[in-house]
Amino acid sequence: MKGNISAKRIALWGIFSALAVAVSAAESALELPFLPPGAKPGLSNVVTVTAAVMAGPGGAFYITAVKSLFALITRGVTAFILSFCGGMLSSAVTVFMLGKCGKYFSLVGISVAGAFAHNTAQLAAAIIITSSPALMYYAPVLWIFGIVSGLLTGIIIKAVRPYTDKFIKTESNNPTKE
Amino acid sequence: MKHRIKKGDIALVSAIAVISALCLVICGARSKADAAEIIYGGEVVMTKALSEDGTFDIGGTRIEISEGHIRFVSSDCPDKTCVKSGWLEKSGESAACVPNRVVIRLTGKEEYDGVTG
Numbered sequence: 001m002k003g004n005i006s007a008k009r010i011a012l013w014g015i016f017s018a019l020a021v022a023v024s025a026a027e028s029a030l031e032l033p034f035l036p037p038g039a040k041p042g043l044s045n046v047v048t049v050t051a052a053v054m055a056g057p058g059g060a061f062y063i064t065a066v067k068s069l070f071a072l073i074t075r076g077v078t079a080f081i082l083s084f085c086g087g088m089l090s091s092a093v094t095v096f097m098l099g100k101c102g103k104y105f106s107l108v109g110i111s112v113a114g115a116f117a118h119n120t121a122q123l124a125a126a127i128i129i130t131s132s133p134a135l136m137y138y139a140p141v142l143w144i145f146g147i148v149s150g151l152l153t154g155i156i157i158k159a160v161r162p163y164t165d166k167f168i169k170t171e172s173n174n175p176t177k178e
Numbered sequence: 179m180k181h182r183i184k185k186g187d188i189a190l191v192s193a194i195a196v197i198s199a200l201c202l203v204i205c206g207a208r209s210k211a212d213a214a215e216i217i218y219g220g221e222v223v224m225t226k227a228l229s230e231d232g233t234f235d236i237g238g239t240r241i242e243i244s245e246g247h248i249r250f251v252s253s254d255c256p257d258k259t260c261v262k263s264g265w266l267e268k269s270g271e272s273a274a275c276v277p278n279r280v281v282i283r284l285t286g287k288e289e290y291d292g293v294t295g
Contacts, residue, residue, distance in 0.1 A: 013207055036260040037259045037260075037262040037263040037264075038257070038262075038274075041255075057271075069205055074256075075256045075257055076255075076256045076277060077277070078255070078256075078276050078277035079256065079257060082276070101186060103184075103186075104184055104185055104186030104189075105184055105186040105187055105291045106182060106183055106184050106187055108183060109183075109184060109186050109187030109190050109191070112187070112194070112242050113190060115189075116194055116211070126274065128221065129276050129279065130217070130219075130276055130280075131217075131219060131220025131221075131279070132217050132220060132255050132274065132281040132283070133213075134217065134272045134274075134275055134281055134283040135272060135281065136273075137205070137270060137271065137272045138267050139198075139201065140197075140198040140199075140201040140202045140205075141198075141202075143197070143198045143199045144195065144198045146194070147191055147194055147195060148220075151191075168239055
């Protein structure tokens with residue numbers, strides 16, 4: 001990332017973060033019966049990935065930090081740790097792939113990778129906290145739902161791009177081209 | 179950018195799907211469990227036979243066994259993910275209350291050293 005982060009960019013990150021938190025909170029309120037307990041559709045990742053594409057990679061990490069802090073305040077330390085671990089690995093994978101893997105992966109594939117990373121890191125954190133590898137039982141089911149979630153968010157991201165491009169003009173630090 | 183589905187997308191989704199499916203098949207042949215291990219802070223603190231109905235408390239959670247199933251009835255954790263996991267009955271299944279560090283894990287063999295509680 002370049003030396004100085006513009007004020008405009010940070011303001012954008014703030015707006016995206018608020019949006020991500022709102023989406024995430026709304027999702028938590030829906031308990032979908034076909035999802036494993038604790039699993040979410042992950043729609044806030046639409047915001048995270050869009051932010052990374054439009055306002056620089058730092059945005060994804062910033063949003064994750066804000067979401068995690070929100071979880072800390074509303075749901076406690078464990079929720080914070082799980083959200084932070086899942087979100088940070090997911091953001092790292094997303095940012096890496098946006099930068100390097102454009103040739104082989106579209107936004108849909110990057111979303112799937114992000115969802116997979118999120119589930120895996122979160123499950124690993126849960127296993128470490130409880131000291132119970134027994135929780136690995138959840139992995140295949142979470143991964144399969146992660147694919148679905150990644151596909152869904154990828155499709156939404158692609159659908160939303162024309163609108164966000166229109167309303168937000170940013171200096172994008174992202175080296176990948178349109 | 180990146181408007182079409184690409185090779186990597188398909189490869190990634192396929193890889194995850196295949197690995198998940200394999201895991202489900204390998205661990206999948208599940209029969210009704212006989213017993214449940216209650217793991218607290220990483221250690222198996224009790225092993226309960228699912229044939230014996232009852233309710234007990236551990237680490238801020240309340241666990242109930244009834245008619246061969248087991249579940250978290252209630253918990254003092256913020257999310258209640260454990261409670262929402264519902265009834266478990268097949269061997270290999272598990273449920274956890276992460277903040278309280280309580281895990282229920284169902285086992286299939288009759289290998290438990292005494293029924294406690």
